[in-house]
Amino acid sequence: MPDRIVTATAADGSFSIVAGITTDLVRETQRRHQLAPTASAATGRLLTGATLLGASLKGREKLTLQVASDGPLRGMVADVQLNSPQEIGARGYARRPEVDVPLNDRGKFDVGGAVGNGYLQVTRSFEVGQPYVGIVELQSGEIGEDIAAYLMSSEQIPSVVALGVLADPRGIKAAGGIIAQALPGADERTIGVIERRALEMESPTAQIDGGASVEDLARSLAGDLDLRFTRDYRVAFTCTCSRERVERVLLGLGEEELRKIASEQHQTEAVCEFCRTAYVLSRDEVLGLIEQLAARS
Ligand SMILES: [Zn+2]
Known part of the structure; x- marks a missing residue:
């Protein structure tokens, strides 16, 4: 059924x-x-x-x-x-x-x-x-x-x-x-x-x-x-996660934390706790997020 x-x-x-x-x-x-x-x-x-x-x-x-x-x-x-x-x-x-x-x-x-x-x-x-x-x-x-x-x-x-x-x-x-x-x-x-x-x-x-x-x-x-x-x-x-949401969460960590992530890892993986989908961001993508933060302030 x-x-x-x-x-x-x-x-x-x-x-x-x-x-x-x-x-x-x-x-x-x-x-x-x-x-x-x-x-x-x-x-x-x-x-x-x-x-x-x-x-x-x-x-x-x-x-x-x-x-x-x-x-x-x-x-x-x-x-x-x-x-x-x-x-x-x-x-x-x-x-x-x-x-x-x-x-x-x-x-x-x-x-x-x-x-x-x-x-x-x-x-x-x-x-x-x-x-x-x-x-x-x-x-x-x-x-x-x-x-x-x-x-x-x-x-x-x-x-x-x-x-x-x-x-x-x-x-x-x-x-x-x-x-x-x-x-x-x-x-x-x-x-x-x-x-x-x-x-x-x-x-x-x-x-x-x-x-x-x-x-x-x-x-x-x-x-x-x-x-x-x-x-x-x-x-x-049904899971409502998306790459955009993951990026928003990462942006919420703030510049200092993102710089630390970018310097320590060549790629960053975030796994959705609800559906286990893994989102992978390269170092360049994390640096791109830092630029977005800088452009906002
Ligand atoms: Zn999900």
């Missing part, structure tokens, strides 16, 4: 459901960063959560999820934008891509153990005005529960967040998830039904591995509640 996200409302519009398959996105991220298995699972969950939340973006808005923690992974970043009204672009990385820890006592990736204690910060940038920044303490470091805690604290909305990455020794088999949120007017009985279904349903990754579509994922949570699909997105690994 190609990566896709669908949004839906359930029970007469009293619940919103976002369901997604992100297998290709997580595979691409694993390949670019050479993520070890536990790091893949953790980064894949954060990326999947960010991509699902990305379905609420409009226009040129952006969303960034950052985890800063004291476990071996140290932290992760995932960031999403709309490439078009029909496509969500996402990228992400782990601070320590090599981190791998033994499976937990349920035989699952010990994402909580690799993440440890810390914070989840969510930043939403709008087309104009100040970005909105929300921070919550990590609940378990398993990412799904942490995103649910963020939604509860920032939006006071009870939600169910199920995120997963399924892998075997050959690589990522499936990745995806579901986020369901109660909307104003949702009655207690419906909230109870959704919460029960969330515990009973097969995990999203097991469903995806078995051939489920994004619509099937949404149905598995909604059960008998009536479901109305509202929007549909493709998902694509």
